Amino acid sequence: MHPLPIDNAVVDECRALAADIAGAVQRFIDAHTTVSIERTVLRAYGIDGADADGVPLVNTCVDRCLAAGGAGHGIAWWLGRALARGAASPQEAAEALAYGGDLDDGVVDR
Numbered sequence: 544m545h546p547l548p549i550d551n552a553v554v555d556e557c558r559a560l561a562a563d564i565a566g567a568v569q570r571f572i573d574a575h576t577t578v579s580i581e582r583t584v585l586r587a588y589g590i591d592g593a594d595a596d597g598v599p600l601v602n603t604c605v606d607r608c609l610a611a612g613g614a615g616h617g618i619a620w621w622l623g624r625a626l627a628r629g630a631a632s633p634q635e636a637a638e639a640l641a642y643g644g645d646l647d648d649g650v651v652d653r
Contacts, residue, residue: 581605581618588622588633594642604641 585601592600608614608621622636625643630636 590637604637
């Protein structure tokens with residue numbers, strides 16, 4: 544069998560271009576999916592409802608945790624922490640996260 548006449552410089556250039564494209568796509572994903580996924584996690588726990596302005600509870604809960612620097616833990620961690628601190632249900636925990644006291648290292652003061 545004869546080897547294929549492949550120019551390694553062209554292959555290297557194609558790999559570099561692909562890495563640039565993939566990097567741009569990954570940056571877009573990183574900037575947009577965290578919030579969507581975290582809201583979906585809350586919905587999977589059965590969290591529902593909205594405030595008086597019609598803003599969904601899952602939005603307020605995730606936005607508040609993100610603003611407090613809690614993205615690294617994930618919303619399920621925050622929810623579990625609120626349950627461990629005394630919330631009677633996931634719904635009550637989400638409400639405490641969204642509308643409760645200060646968020647400090649994942650601890651929700653109620």
